[in-house]
Amino acid sequence: MNNSEIQPYKIIDAKLETNDVITIKSQILNQENNNSYSFNPGQFSMVYLFGKGEVPISISSDLKNNINYITHTIKKRGEITTASLDLKKGDIIGIRGPYGKSWPLEESKNKNIILFAGGVGLAPLRAVIYQIISNRKEFKNVWLFYGSRTPDDILYKEEVSFYIKNNIDVRISVDSDINKNFNRRDFNFSWSLGSIISVLEGMQDFSEDTVAMTCGPEIMMSFVVLSLLNKKVLSSNIYLSLEKNMQCGKGTCGHCVWGPYYMCKDGPVFNYEKIKHLLKIREL
Amino acid sequence: MELSSELLKYDLFSDLSKEQVAKFARCSEIINFKKDDFIFKYHEKADRFYFLISGKVSLNINAKGNESIPIQTINEGQILGLSWLTPPYQWYFDGIAITDVTAICIDSDCARHSMEQDYELGYKLLKRFMALMSGRLQATRLQLLDIYSE
Numbered sequence: 001m002n003n004s005e006i007q008p009y010k011i012i013d014a015k016l017e018t019n020d021v022i023t024i025k026s027q028i029l030n031q032e033n034n035n036s037y038s039f040n041p042g043q044f045s046m047v048y049l050f051g052k053g054e055v056p057i058s059i060s061s062d063l064k065n066n067i068n069y070i071t072h073t074i075k076k077r078g079e080i081t082t083a084s085l086d087l088k089k090g091d092i093i094g095i096r097g098p099y100g101k102s103w104p105l106e107e108s109k110n111k112n113i114i115l116f117a118g119g120v121g122l123a124p125l126r127a128v129i130y131q132i133i134s135n136r137k138e139f140k141n142v143w144l145f146y147g148s149r150t151p152d153d154i155l156y157k158e159e160v161s162f163y164i165k166n167n168i169d170v171r172i173s174v175d176s177d178i179n180k181n182f183n184r185r186d187f188n189f190s191w192s193l194g195s196i197i198s199v200l201e202g203m204q205d206f207s208e209d210t211v212a213m214t215c216g217p218e219i220m221m222s223f224v225v226l227s228l229l230n231k232k233v234l235s236s237n238i239y240l241s242l243e244k245n246m247q248c249g250k251g252t253c254g255h256c257v258w259g260p261y262y263m264c265k266d267g268p269v270f271n272y273e274k275i276k277h278l279l280k281i282r283e284l
Numbered sequence: 285m286e287l288s289s290e291l292l293k294y295d296l297f298s299d300l301s302k303e304q305v306a307k308f309a310r311c312s313e314i315i316n317f318k319k320d321d322f323i324f325k326y327h328e329k330a331d332r333f334y335f336l337i338s339g340k341v342s343l344n345i346n347a348k349g350n351e352s353i354p355i356q357t358i359n360e361g362q363i364l365g366l367s368w369l370t371p372p373y374q375w376y377f378d379g380i381a382i383t384d385v386t387a388i389c390i391d392s393d394c395a396r397h398s399m400e401q402d403y404e405l406g407y408k409l410l411k412r413f414m415a416l417m418s419g420r421l422q423a424t425r426l427q428l429l430d431i432y433s434e
Contacts, residue, residue, distance in 0.1 A: 119432035149432050175427050177354065192357035193342065195426035201419060202362055220431040 004250065006048055006094035012069055014087050017155050020076040021120055022085050023060065025069045026093060037070040037095075039063070040102030041127035042213075042241060042269045046249045047072055048094030049087075052080045056246040056264065058124035058215075059098060063131055070095065073123035073155065099249040101269045103128050104239060108211040109138045114233065116145045116224050118196065118216025122155045124241050124268075125215055133166040140209070143169045147196025147220070151177050151187060160189045171199045197223050205232040213269075215241035222279065225272060238272035259284060287312045290388060294335055296363065296412050304398075304405050311394030316386050323379035324365065330373045331392050333365035339385030343377040352378060356423070366420070368392035369413055 009026035016022050028037070037045075039059050048054045055078075061071040074084045087093070105128065113132065115125050125144075132139055144163060148154050151174055164170050172191040192199060197220075212233050214224050221240050228238055244263045247255040251265030259278045261267065278284055287309040291297045297305050317323055317339070324330070326346055338360050344352040355377070358364045364387065367375050373392070399406030 147432060149430070153432070173357070175430070175432070190340075192340070192359060193354050194356040195423050195431065197426055197431075198419070198423040199359070201423075202359060217431060217433060219429065223426060223431065 003097055003099070006046075006096045009070070009093050009095045011087055011089055011091045011093065014089055014091075016085070017073065017157075018153050020085070021073060021153075021155060022087065023071060023073045023156075024084070024087055024093075025071050026095060027069045029092065037061075037098070039070075039098035039127075041105060041131055042102035042124055043098035043100045044124070044246075044249070044264075044268060045070070045072060045095050045097035046099070047074070047084075048096070049080055049083050050092070050094070052083045054094075054247075055080045055084075056099075056243065056249055058241075058268075060123040060126040061130075062134075063127060064134060073120065073126070075120040097249060099264055101267060103213050103241075103269055104211065104271075105131055110140065110209075112140045112207060112210040113142045114145065114206070114210060114212040114214075114228070115143065116196075116200070116212060116214040116216075116228075118147045118220040119149070119153065120155065121214075121216030121220075121241070122146055123215075125213060126156060126159075128213060129163060129168065132168070133163070136166060141169065142167070143171065143203075145196050145200055146170070146172045147174070147199075147216075148172075149175050151191060154187075154191075157187060157189075164189070171196070173199050197227050200224070200227045200231065203231060208232070208234060210234075211237045211239070213239045213241075218242070235276065236271065236273040240270055240272055240275070241268045242270060242275075243268055287314070287388065290337070291335070294361075294363070296335075296409065296416075300405065300408070304402065307398040307402075307405075308390055308395060311391040311398075312388050314386065315389040317381040317384065319381055319384055321381045321385075323381060323385070324375045326375055326378050328375050330365065330367035330375045332389050333363060333368055333392060333395070334387040334389050336360050336362055336364055337386045337388060339381060339383045339387075341385060342380045342382045344380055345377055352380075356420075356427075357382070363416060366413065366417055368395070369410075369417075 008029040011024050012027050013025040044056045044058045046054050047057045057072040060073045076082045117125050173196040174191050212228050214221050245255045246264040247253050249264050251262040256263035288305045341358045342354045343356045344354050
């Protein structure tokens with residue numbers, strides 16, 4: 001399949017994760033093409049809502065299901081993503097891709113892995129989690145640090161126990177859980193109160209063979225990087241997923257130019273060592 | 285349980301001499317709390333602090349008609365209680381066990397006395413408590429900053 005062409009996909013499942021985040025599973029309409037959506041964790045698709053427009057969305061699928069369907073988790077931000085919250089089973093959308101650089105999973109084999117996500121930033125790391133679980137013996141210790149505003153905002157709630165069962169050390173924190181609307185018994189996992197960065201700060205130093213992958217709001221990642229360095233994770237082993245103004249997805253329109261890089265083509269996953277000088281430039 | 289060796293597991297006491305740690309061990313005891321126990325209460329005298337061996341403690345603040353609002357969780361391996369360091373030596377929060385908790389409890393009068401008697405020890409520990417307090421302040425700022433917003 002030419003990844004520049006929009007392909008029509010039928011939504012086979014749509015689930016509201018929170019009041020402003022939806023996860024959709026989509027299946028290619030033209031089965032004759034028989035093209036599984038081949039991607040690597042960390043890449044993104046351009047998702048097209050007819051009559052609305054196109055947005056870049058991280059792929060949150062389990063790679064081993066890519067023959068059957070592709071999963072995207074979308075957070076309400078602008079007009080298109082707001083419309084996506086109304087998507088339902090049977091609706092048709094357009095998808096092209098995948099695009100961008102992926103997480104360094106191959107290079108992370110036989111190493112410890114820290115996955116650090118904030119808010120909807122868990123979506124692009126979900127594909128990594130699935131890959132790790134499918135090949136668990138190929139990785140050493142794996143930690144998932146995940147922070148959100150409230151328990152209601154936690155993504156993939158029903159999957160957390162599955163992660164834990166598969167020997168992933170899951171640490172979750174929320175800023176506040178005083179909202180009485182949720183029932184704690186609906187959650188089969190616990191969380192801490194406070195910033196998730198504090199949870200990382202409370203850990204022992206990590207060994208040199210530790211790779212960290214982080215995704216979330218930039219302000220969070222800037223503090224995460226400081227904490228990771230403080231915990232002796234090598235800067236060359238830290239990877240960030242960034243998203244800035246991506247529009248065409250393939251490095252032609254120039255909207256996402258960031259210093260010498262195209263965010264869509266050279267990213268969204270970047271090695272911290274390569275971009276740390278850019279992160280210090282406020283104007284970028 | 286030999287408390288000196290237990291205390292040495294915590295960063296706060298790492299690289300202190302055996303004699304220095306023993307001073308604290310002498311005014312320490314292992315203590316257990318059941319889930320939902322109040323470990324300390326707002327406005328009571330802050331006369332002790334804890335190293336959490338296991339369990340979780342919620343720091344709550346009283347607001348709006350005695351409603352108890354959780355603001356932070358202290359986890360295993362962390363230090364609970366810093367209000368004993370500075371006057372008026374009163375708790376600013378409620379400390380409530382949200383799981384069963386086992387902790388090393390250190391008498392704060394005894395700790396302050398040891399630090400007054402041995403300035404080198406006192407200075408070392410104050411620097412470490414200062415780092416701890418700075419970390420808590422930073423954590424609180426991050427919590428207020430809403431770092432998960434886009």
